[in-house]
Amino acid sequence: MKNRTIKKVAVLGSGVMGSRIACHFANIGVEVVLLDIVPRELTEKEQKAGLTLEHKSVRNRIVNDALTTAIKSKPSPVFDKKVAGLITTGNFDDDMKRISECDWVIEVVVEKLEIKKIVFEQVEKFRKPGTLITSNTSGIPMKFMVEGRSDDFRKHFCGSHFFNPPRYLRLLEIIPAPETDPEIVDFLMHYGDKFLGKETVLCKDTPAFIANRIGVYSMMSAMKVVEEMGLTVGEVDKLTGPVLGRPKSATFRTTDVVGLDTMVNVANNLYAGLPEDESRDAFKLPGIVKEVYDKGWWGDKSKQGYYKKSKDENGKKVILELDLKTMEYGDKTRAKFKALEATKEIDNLKKRIPVLVNFEDKAGEFYRKTFYDVFRYCSNRIPEISDETYRLDQAVCAGFGWEIGPFETWDLLGVKETVAKMEAADQKPAEWVYEMLESGAENFYKSENGKRLYYDISSKSYKVIPGTEDLILLDSLRATNVVWGNAGATLFDIGDGVLNLEFHSKMNSLGPEVIEGIHTAISKAEEEGWNGLVIGNEGQQFSAGANLAMLFMYAGEQEWDEVNMMIAQFQKTMMRARYSSIPVVAATSGLALGGGCELSMHCDAIQAHAETYMGLVEVGVGLIPAGGGTKELTLRVSDSYKNGDVEFNALQDAFMAIATAKVATSANEMREMRFMNDISEVTLNRSRLIADAKRKVLELQAAGYQQQAERKDIKVQGRAGMALFEAGVTGMQYGHWASEHDAKIARKLNYVMNGGDLSQPTLVSEQYLLDLEREAFLSLCGEKKTLERIHSILFKGKPLRN
Template identity: 70%
Template sequence: MNKTIRKVAILGSGVMGSRIACHFANIGVEVLLLDIVPFELTEDEQKKGLTKENPAVRNRIVNTALQNTLKAKPSPIYDQSFASRITTGNFDDDLPKIKDVDWIMEVVVERLDIKQQLFEKVEKYRKPGTLITSNTSGIPMHMMCEGRSEDFQINFAGTHFFNPPRYLRLLEIIPGPKTKPEIVDFLMDYGDRFLGKETVLCKDTPAFIANRIGVYAIISGMHTIEKMGLGVSEVDKLTGPVIGRAKSATFRTMDVVGLDTTVNVANNLYKALPHDESRDKFKLPKIVEVLYENKWFGDKTGQGYFKMIRHKDGRKELKELDFNTFEYKDVEKPKFKALEASKEIDDLKKRIKFLVNFEDKAGEFYRASFYDLFKYVSHRIPEISDELYRIDQAVSAGFGWELGPFETWDVLGVKETVEKMEAAGEKAAAWVHEMLDAGNDSFYKVENGKKKYYDIPSKSYVEIPGTSDFIILDTLKAADKKIWGNAGASIYDMGDEVIGLEFHTKMNSMGAEVIEGINTAISMAEKSYKGLVIGNEGGNFSAGANLAMLFMFAGDQDFDEINLMIAQFQKTMMRARYSSVPVVVAPHNMALGGGCELSLHADHIQAHAELYMGLVEVGVGLIPAGGGTKEMTRRFSNRVIPGDVELNHLQEYFMNIAMAKVSTSAEEARALGYLRPQDGITLNRKRQLAEAKAKVIALSDAGYTQPMEQTNIRVLGKTSLALFEAGITGMIYGNYISEHDAKIARKLAWVMSGGDLSAPTEVSEQYLLDLEREAFLSLTGEKKTLERIHSILFKGKPLRN
């Protein structure tokens, strides 16, 4: 279907409407955001003598909503300047403007009558053929279509974003009874490629897929928690990152989302599902019902499962709910033998299997909750989805699970788990037994480098649609495409004469194993391949250099070893820049310190839109010495054109490092100078490695030539040193920085100025690398630097001394 989206109309500016508008603005689409006209003047408007006819009054609701959204943390928009792409208005005056848009999206309150009334007005102005969707979390499509024209119905569907839409990956697509297939195909593709979402096709069933399964898991889990007598902190410890779930786990998530939201969905599902075999699990257990009746909904009401106590002296103290007394008590620090015993198991799949089979209270909880969930999802096919992979996709993307229910079941072993489930009284659906009886022992498998799922109607394994456009490292591993590896890095054949390097250290920190991996990958690529992609599928691209080794050497005052270590790091970064084949780096989430420096030296960066990149070494009492300081100085030099005020530009780059500025998006990373204009941004994380590989091929096929090291970097010597010294002194006098901060800043200024040169001079990259290494070495001998490193390593928090 050939459809271009240049302009969208978002009808409804509440929490979801404003945030969806921001995300469309993020990708460059022009947005018309509309809402109702206020019924009454505010007291402030009355004092100003305004009337209901004043534009400021008529657009107050939409403008206030948008401004509040733009102030929200984390921000819903990649760059505040993108807000200019959003035009506001109201339904009474501006609804006729929808005739000029390509897509109309309704995001008003979840009431069928209000939605139908709005659609009736929309039909007066909507141009035939215009795409129209409703962002609903549960109202059936066929009800919303009632009374609408044929053209409206064939171009109508549900588009269920999860909040916040910038950050949560799920977008459920729900066709109406008459929706054209090409409209569904367009929405699935657009959500994936342009909005960066995991687009999941849903049936028009109550709560669709993610909320149907996710809310069941929550409320059913509450029954288990109540039965076992587990506490708030105990449950959050068990249901967080240790099993690949969000850090906010169960109760903290409910407080943030709002208990009323979860309960309303559960109550609606109970009413709407008279034939659901597990319907009674949607009934509220006491540990939910009491809070709901007391209106302890969480953060929005000031208390829920947790409550923040503010003391008169300004101290804040977090308390948790006691399920025996329903009063608040000190937050507990739970301990389980299973969790203690699993600490050294880094592989999530191995850890989950270990925990579920462990004989203690934690293992008992995991078995009860997982077996119940497995039974439930098996019975939802074909009710809510014909394909099992859609359930995994929806729940994982919507609730932040690393592994969906069927993926987790595979990890535990389908056959042995079915036997244990039946022994526990949990009976899987008949099709699972039929699958096992036919000799098929898993829901997923990898064949010929392609991930396939078990297709129930055909009783065979079928490739997951759309995944041919992705490069998934787990699939490459399963297909035996690994060609080299050590404890911290692995190299894979990505096909088409391109290889990929993956880090797999803790937080993907860069130590000796990763440096060896980079050098080995470049050597292999130079010998036999078109080029190299450096990227991974971990939670973060890289949190920076391995500080533990540096701390050990610095504590022993082994400066020769530190010098060798830094020289090797610099050499490796420069090799990434000056190899004979293109090197493309694909950073995502955190790319800090050394992770940022590696990216800065790539021929091309293919960044994920969610990129938190920065040179943060000053936080541990150091300066960037893996070429980061050199590189920002080089970029300053290459950016300056005749007539520019050089000092202003140099100061920008200096302040980025001195203040450890970290981007909050890839777009902001470009504004900070970490990304260049030619570097790319990928919206959908699953497409990032494939797009990075395509860039390697494009650079190679265009006739890639090994670049030459730059020897004409302009540094300003005493001129910039004087400027920086004045600023540093002023910051000290104003008590904005400590003496040690000032010492670090002076070292940084020395490097970026090229030293104490009497006049602006052109220097080489190696000259600056030597300066930054010398400055780094001197700072490792400082007691206060060691104190900062110690605080990060052993307390997990930065120290300002």
């Protein structure tokens, strides 16, 4: 592959997608020029200010307003506000010449071919030869966009379809035009994966490419079954959400968020553009879609869709649900299915799905009707939209947030058995599926020597999925490389003398089995001569924290010795990671809260996925961090003092982070909040996280890893610091920012972080602070209001402010 670097990118079009694509490039440190059209008329405010259409602020108003809106939006498109400084704005008329400075030009204007062609004509005037030029179109054929363009333009042109929001949705579809240089395709596939953190999927230039073709078909298929079976909005969203490993917004809520008009437009375009599709009629709008669309109830943008926000007689906000039969809004329906009850305790998604699909009730019937139809449709799309099955699974999972794609789901149910059931349901799959089974291949995927293989239709053999050769896939190692395990954790040999400890408790909480796993993993590594340990997994979360249920039981029964022993054991485990004789690296992603944060901070380094949400959130359950979290943040602030001078602002920031249960919303913020030390690193692509963490372990070992000794030089402020923070706590109480119980917790935290009742600033040990935080934690466990908070989290799933 030719050496090509991307230092500066031009994004043409600053709408919802353009502004957020610009933000994501800034997230990874790339300079961005963001351009849009010049306004045609003045606003009332501009007229009153005496401005004209020639003023720069007016000419750049559209682009500046769009960028400001994007940066203020939630969820935020930027890792932290500072990265926005890498984006400069301008307009097409005055600033198109600036694209000559850029290595990559991305067109993100309105989805109209004639407008895109006008923009490309302008681009051709200023673009330097060899520059990448791509379009974020969601469906316009590439061959039409390059008509009339130069040879160099056509050679360097490609489709690069990001999914919204670009920071969070991992899919980037790469769609070559007829004359695109293969080197350009290879570069975009590599760059999207390595630098943008995307699941880059190579697509054919067919209508809606891969993800929208399959994803929208899946939704339309489900809508027709819903109408046929008379299911409610609430029932369907319960059946098609997290229980299947899909987003919480499921089917109808997703439609409201995305906009029913958007979904209808895609469906209509697919119907018009697919005269040869055997299932073309599926894209015709069913009654429960057409009627809602015709009423203009398009979802959040029109303030009502399949759901509607309202207020009850007490003025309390409520969510109403659309009755699909009467088209009137009412209370949300509760889904009651025996299949859901039967699988409530099955946490493993791959074990839960077969039970759901084969269950003999209305839910099972719904699953069979929708799954078999989608399986059939996907099998028939090969080789039309892709020559390989894995690309369909990758695109749907990364673009629509599914944990498991259609072909992988089919594998879970048994390919051969499911084909027989599909035939009985008049959903016969494509002929190549029968040929695969006749060849002796029983699955679309299999694992071999730690690699993930897919069935290649053309060669009738299994091949390694391209791009995964240097990844570490724990699921592929499960049959051959397990060193040790219990009910809550599994220890893998991941090669080169490195171990990996995976948690698989509920939400990866740190219960007794996980604690045993951490001790065992470190002991084995030390005693058997391993190079080091990675703590990480392939699940959605790193760890949601300690096991609250056990704590609640002991505290409720006033078994204070048990609570004390439990905290001491937890602290000992954290220190075990800190003082081990081998390097330990935490590979974090998703939630790393409470104990999950404390464990990460006590490892030698964190290899953090950019989308890690880390925080010491114990205040939310009426406690303070006592697994070394309070101690560790105090230690890190102490290390930041220059020339021994106290920086109360730094100490106050750390105090407030714990007292307000602040959560870092990216790896950038984790570093700012001192959760990550100087040698910790960030991984953009979640799939590469464990491999990167392993590399970090080997780097630490190669650099001559030294076992750490207990720190005894932590500077605490004593009474002076306590007095300062006490004034702040009292002020928050008087201002009604903190309840009486919040204030009590904050005072306990204040006491620990300042080292207790000391007459002057003093150097103390880690153990001294650990003892203080354990005492504070233990005393708070005896508070009725703390137990109420823990009860609310455990049994209602939401925090309580009391």
